[in-house]
Amino acid sequence: MYAPVRARCAAMMSDSSLGGMRVRLSARYASDDELVADLLRVAMLLGTGPFTRKNYERLGQYNPSTIHRRLGGWAEAIKRAGLEGGRPDLGHDDTVWMTNIFEVWVARGKQPSYGHMRGSRFSPEGYASRYGSWGKALTKFQAWLDSGEGVVALPPTSEVREGHATGKTPSLRLRWEVLQRDGFTCVTCGRSPATEAGVVLHVDHHRAYSKGGETVIDNLRVLCDRCNLGKSDR
Numbered sequence: 001m002y003a004p005v006r007a008r009c010a011a012m013m014s015d016s017s018l019g020g021m022r023v024r025l026s027a028r029y030a031s032d033d034e035l036v037a038d039l040l041r042v043a044m045l046l047g048t049g050p051f052t053r054k055n056y057e058r059l060g061q062y063n064p065s066t067i068h069r070r071l072g073g074w075a076e077a078i079k080r081a082g083l084e085g086g087r088p089d090l091g092h093d094d095t096v097w098m099t100n101i102f103e104v105w106v107a108r109g110k111q112p113s114y115g116h117m118r119g120s121r122f123s124p125e126g127y128a129s130r131y132g133s134w135g136k137a138l139t140k141f142q143a144w145l146d147s148g149e150g151v152v153a154l155p156p157t158s159e160v161r162e163g164h165a166t167g168k169t170p171s172l173r174l175r176w177e178v179l180q181r182d183g184f185t186c187v188t189c190g191r192s193p194a195t196e197a198g199v200v201l202h203v204d205h206h207r208a209y210s211k212g213g214e215t216v217i218d219n220l221r222v223l224c225d226r227c228n229l230g231k232s233d234r
Ligand SMILES: [Zn+2]
Pocket: 186, 187, 188, 189, 190, 191, 223, 224, 225, 226, 227, 228
């Protein structure tokens, strides 16, 4: 069975057009729900901006053509994610601003400073003007996570399947707790974006959801993209 090796190579090569900034995940082992969840994640990052295939290509974890193929066309994929309006009805509320901090924090593996927000969806000046200062934005971020507002259940994937007590996709808050517990470091190889540029972290089910594993903190762990792909090969 050589297919996994090919899939891994394809995952690495398809990244070249993005300047090597991001590792494209192979969709071979991703469930349809995971593809839909990633569409929603990108939609949330975009806020009220237009949700286009091009935008997805820029921010998504999977190749748009794979999504197209697996979900029966781009239009069908959009429909499945509940994004038919062309743009998600999420508004420029705190969720979008806070989720952006979350994404930058996870990508860095540590707390972003004012300057680190540059180049992200919202500028540091934007945070300062909306929340008073960058420090106050960070305070709001903590409060937002603590209050449970950060429990962003993504509709189609939060559905609880038969035989399960939890939905498959961990809430943002649960992802946060796992990342904190594991120190933003891959539990298998010890890589972290905090010490090595380009490392992408994932929150992974230790016992697969498809095999009865639940989406609870004790069954979740941090894996880097490399170990997560390697795991799929087994
Ligand atoms: Zn690893």
